[in-house]
Amino acid sequence: MTYFIDRRLNPKGKSLGNRQRFLRRARAQIREAVQKSLKDASVADIGKERKIKISSKGTTEPRFRLDPQSAGERDFVLPGNKEFMPGDEIKKPPAGAGQGGKQASDSGEGEDDFEFTLSQDEILDIFFEDLELPNLVRTTLKETPVKTWKRAGLTTAGSPTQINLLRTMRNSFGRRLALKRPRPEDIERLEAELAALQAEEPRDEETKNRILALRDALDKAIAKRRWVAFIDPIDVRFNSFVEQPVPTSQAVMFCLMDVSGSMGEREKDLAKRFYMLLHLFLKRRYEKVDVVFIRHTHDAQEVDEQEFFYSRQSGGTIVSTALDKMLEVQKERYNTADWNIYAAQASDGYTQSGDARRCVEMLNEDIMPLCQYYAYIEILDEREMEVFASEDSGAELWRAYRTVAEQWANFATKRISKPADIFPVFRELFKKAEA
Amino acid sequence: MTNLLFTEAEWDFQTLDRTYKAIEEIALNDLKLEVYPNQIEIISSEQMLDAYSSLGMPLMYNHWSFGKLFAREETMYRAGYSALAYEIVINSSPCISYLLEENSMTMQALVMAHAAFGHNHFFRNNYLFQQWTNAEGILDYLAFAKRYIAACEERHGRDEVEAILDSAHALMNEGVFRYRRPPKPSRERAAAKRRRRAEYEEEAYNELWRTLPAGVDPPGAPPIADPEEDFDGEMKLPEENILYFLEKYSPSLRPWQREVLRIVRSLAQYFYPQRQTKVMNEGCATFVHYTIMNLLFDRGLISEGALLEFLHSHTSVxxxxxxxxxxxxxxxxxxxxxxxxxxxxxxxxxxxxxxxxxxxxxxxxxxxxxxxxxxxxxxxxxxxxxxxxxxxxxxxxxxxxxxxxxxxxxxxxxxxxxxxxxxxxxxxxxxxxxxxxADPNIQVVGADLKRSRKLRLEHCAHRGIPLHQASKDVILAHIERLWGHEVTLEQASDD
Incomplete structure (x- = not known):
């Protein structure tokens, strides 16, 4: 007795439990690899599936094995002899190269690096691990996009309100033509002719026959009109709609950063994480997100991402130049009717004296009315963080921006000194989004 | 009128059935093969990857190494480096063969002849499989193993179970009886044994120990005699099955840990005949499918096109x-x-x-x-x-x-x-x-249970080939974890 069993519909992901155990096992290495791979990734790339390469250390499965290269002797057989005779000598390949795949894996030192793909969720989990983002945020991040109904042709079934009259009538007309349904005029004509004949007195034989034939034709026409309906169920067409995700809207995110000498590798890395999170957040709400990078010293430029994060520039610090540049770009390319404007500024808090007041003016008058949200993060080192323990004390720019924050609800200022500090800024952002 | 079993590359269940019957006819009447009843399952490529990563078995306990295998196979497959096997066959009764849904009808016929008759006949008749594996009991045993390990994880935590499994897996090759016949696992015995172990644990549990100050371990419960027939309290040395030895005599393992070792050991033993008969097993299956497919063609049951497709795949194999x-x-x-x-x-x-x-x-x-x-x-x-x-x-x-x-x-x-x-x-x-x-010959030669609790192992080097040093040190650490005390490994020469 033989059974054929179709297992294709069985639930998939039987080895999911094993995968989780494996990820947990290699957690430290994977985290390192993810951080490293995201460091080189662009801001817009977080939240994509990505390939991760980890060394096989820590996930090796050791077995006792023999080491014929170090001592002892053995014989083995190979196929494909072409020229060897007994007694011939063959030079050994250099150590480690082995002879062909099998030998190499038997005696080679360790396995290769191990490459595999992490899903978006797994990436987010690992990326947010040291940011301590609570689950709530993680789930809102993965929310599905807004959908709308779109027309998708015609169907033969649907609700009466969706009937497509034009198409239905066209089908009906074609069918009536093909089946030769008598038109009302035809019947009227027959009836008129019949009436005329019946009015004739006296009737001769020919007229009588003619009347009979006319009556017959009239009956047939009326019967045919009855069975070839004006509109048959097979004519009816309905408009069909399907759900489709829609780009709700578009957003542009201005990344402003001070790149003067005081912003080092660490500060830039923190800023980058902040931008990544903001981008992820915007990605959730908007289908299309543009990112504009503006860096400044005493002078501001729009640059590409590579330059933004990795090139160095020296000079003084005038923050207002970046705001000028932002306004310029915005006027040129992103009008407020079509674009939601977000801005995130990272700085170490120093600017030329007197410049802070100009910044405040620009923000209050020109920028804040345009922006959905403006986040200012000040990146300090741990020592400074202790000095400025209170919100009220701080450098010039910080104090100036505090006044802006009092006026505008969608203006946030935060100080961060380590990755874990980034999250509170976002908690504010998400709270607003929730409301 | 054509006698062809199929003319299209697409398959459906009627065609499969018809073809299976024709193959069966040839296999049983012409070749006179003796086989277990067949059970043929159609699976998707993802399920095939699943099966790969659980050593080809339909069910298996959870362990990270299987997840690693899956991740690797999946990456290789998605990148196109390796194609999936056309089939997987399990030495069980009924003999389960997995066919990949993407195979063409010709390939399905080839695979049925190969797996459901070739491998099946070999499993059923080869003396190693006859003596060392229990085709009727294996699926029940795996189900038991999966449940048992899951229950252990729940009760003792994933980390502890993982640690034991890691150590046991490292010794898998040293966990087989090469000469003695192993006891056969069966559903009833496995269940009975688990019950006995659970009872023993309940008995050995004493509420009082919870009142001891932190850091003081409860004294080891008195060992009760294992009712198993092959345990007589007296060590038989030397012992080649290291996992067996540790399971029976390790002074530090708890009962559930011994059971885990036993599960790993039973699996190693189950797979041991397959390692010894790779050439014969595949040769037998390949010879059978080659003969059957040619007979099908000679009798006008498959077309020339199908024969060419079959030969193409056969020659590359x-x-x-x-x-x-x-x-x-x-x-x-x-x-x-x-x-x-x-x-x-x-x-x-x-x-x-x-x-x-x-x-x-x-x-x-x-x-x-x-x-x-x-x-x-x-x-x-x-x-x-x-x-x-x-x-x-x-x-x-x-x-x-x-x-x-x-x-x-x-x-x-x-x-x-x-x-x-x-x-x-x-x-x-x-x-x-x-x-x-090919495997290193390592034996337990001495264990001092009374005083130092030192375990002595010996590697008997064949033709002077030593053990690989780095992996040896790692595995010794694993053995020490299972034994709980010092372990030494000496090298001896076999001549």
């Missing part, structure tokens, strides 16, 4: 690149096995004088199936090659033997496929397939 080819990765067991079996058929039907000299017992006998079935039943790779590899095949495959001394700067060609070399090449190849010499 039995392709053997030379040692200097980039594609070379050892001797292809399909090529060697099929080559030897096709050669046995030739010797039975059209022997040359050379064959009559080398194989007087069956050259020209005609009944090749009789010879093959005897070989399939009573040999393993090593003895099969030693007995049946013919000079013609050695010439055809152009085999030559190398001698490798670790201190020599060069390999020496010790024999080639000529009159003086046949026997040496054949013996060398047979040794290569002897699991006994």
């Amino acid at each position: 039995v392709f053997q690149p030379g040692f200097d080819d980039r594609r070379y990765s050892g001797i292809n067991p399909y090529a060697l096995g099929f080559g030897m079996m096709a050669d046995i058929r030739r010797i039975c039907e059209e022997p040359t004088q050379e064959d009559r000299d080398w194989f007087p017992q069956f050259a020209g006998r005609g009944d090749f199936m009789g010879v093959l079935k005897d070989a399939w039943a009573n040999y393993r790779d090593e003895s099969f090659i030693e007995q049946f590899l013919s000079p013609k095949l050695m010439r055809d495959m152009r085999m030559f033997a190398l001698h490798d001394g670790a201190n020599d700067p060069v390999y020496t060609v010790s024999a080639i496929h000529d009159e003086t070399g046949y026997r040496r090449v054949r013996t060398a190849l047979a040794r290569q397939y002897d699991v006994g010499t």
